[in-house]
Amino acid sequence: MTAQEKIHLYREMVRVRCFEQKCVKTYNNCYMGGWLILTIGQEALPVAVRSLMGPDDHTISGCRGLGSALASGMSMESIMAELCGTVTGCSQGKGGMFSLFSPANRHWGCYPIAAAQTPVALGLSFALKYQEKEGVVFCYLGDGAMNQGVFHETLNLAGLFDIPTVFLVENNGYAMGTSVRRSSAFKDYLAQRAEAYDIEWDLVEGWKMDQLLEKLQIARERALKTSRPTVLEVQTYRYYGFSIADANNKKYRTPEEIEYHKKHRDPLAHWKAQLSQEGILDEAGVKEIQKEAKAEAEAALETALDSPIPQISDIGKHVYWEVDHETPASQQGRYFFNDEPDVADSICHAKVREIPSWLGKYDPPPR
Ligand SMILES: Cc1ncc(C[n+]2csc(CCOP(=O)(O)OP(=O)(O)O)c2C)c(N)n1
Ligand SMILES: [Mg+2]
Secondary structure, eight states: OOHHHHHHHHHHHHHHHHHHHHHHHHHHTTSOOSOOOOOTTOTHHHHHHHHHOOTTOEEEEOSOOHHHHHHTTOOHHHHHHHHHTOTTSTTTTSSGGGGOOBGGGTEEEEOOSTTTHHHHHHHHHHHHHHTTOOOOEEEEEETTGGGSHHHHHHHHHHHHHTOOEEEEEEEOSEETTEEHHHHOOOSSOGGGGGGGGTOEEEEEETTOHHHHHHHHHHHHHHHHHHOOOEEEEEEOOOSSOSSSOOTTTTTSSOHHHHHHHHHHOOHHHHHHHHHHHTTSOOHHHHHHHHHHHHHHHHHHHHHHHHSOOOOGGGTTSSSOHHHHTTOHHHHHTOSSOOSOHHHHHHHOOOSOOOOOGGGGGOOOOOO
16 A cells, blocks of 8 residues: 555544534434434444445445445535435435435445345345456445345345455444343454354454555455355444434443443544554644545535435425336336236335425424
8 A cells, every 4th residue: 555545544534523513413403303323433344345336336334324424425525415404315304314315426225224224235146246346345234134034035146156245344332222241142343253154254343444455455455356255243332322312321331341442442532553563654744534524524514514405395206216206107006026017006006195384394494
């Protein structure tokens, strides 16, 4: 890596952290609603993943997906507006936290249902193989999501059919307020479960950028050369609660534990120390990067709040392509199979129902 590339990785991590800190303030000032699930403390992985991706590589994440969305190349504006519920958001402000999709950046979203993204990742990877493309799918999931049945079905098929997926288990020690030890049966490491499916696995200290790059590269090469999947357990830690609304987050873990991670395992501090040791980044450079990232987040917020909220009349749009394009299928109410329109008509219809009057009464708080 060149010095510039190394600095780029640091800048990207700072962008994620500054953006999310801005989100916290914005949420607390009531300009954002719904879920806000932060990556702070876990920034290194999404940045490392993105830096290794080729033109046919894809990403998909679980609920803790702000970092992977931002690292994918999505703009701060499009994410901030989505979280604020305004139309310049990537899903026109109609989805929020779990609608951070960007096909242009080959990022297929943050799935709120634990492990629901894993079979989708499998399907994406299968498509790459089927179309004979040189690509890999990086699929993020949490330690808690690892206990979902669908993940095991996914591993079974990935192992059986040689599907090129890299499963990134972000083990941050907790699933909501439940620790890994209280929720999960395993021998030494969670990722070891992959052995049951004859899938290669590994561990990585997720706060160390250099280690992440090395192990991600091995997994990616394996997928490209042999089409074999990998389960990579990334040891990491979240500084905030499960979501922004987690009043007990210092009760199910101690403040000392949080402080320990901030002091000894912070991904930004770790990479910064390395770059400073190599003489390629000094304090003035760090300050400049922070200043730029803060200004970018501030500008994104301004744009988001200057945009209108979505029209009530658009509530049924951007759900089915057929409806948006008024195809015959949408008239029949059958979007995928058109052979039995009568049956379909009786089951569902494409027309948007009358909008309840209370839905129109939402007003954003005054600025
Ligand atoms: C199938 C399912 N069960 C329960 C939930 C509620 N839920 C949301 S996130 C979460 C814990 C997720 O923990 P983990 O996978 O470790 O991800 P983390 O939040 O730590 O990144 C749970 C239980 C859910 N979303 N989906
Ligand atoms: Mg977790």
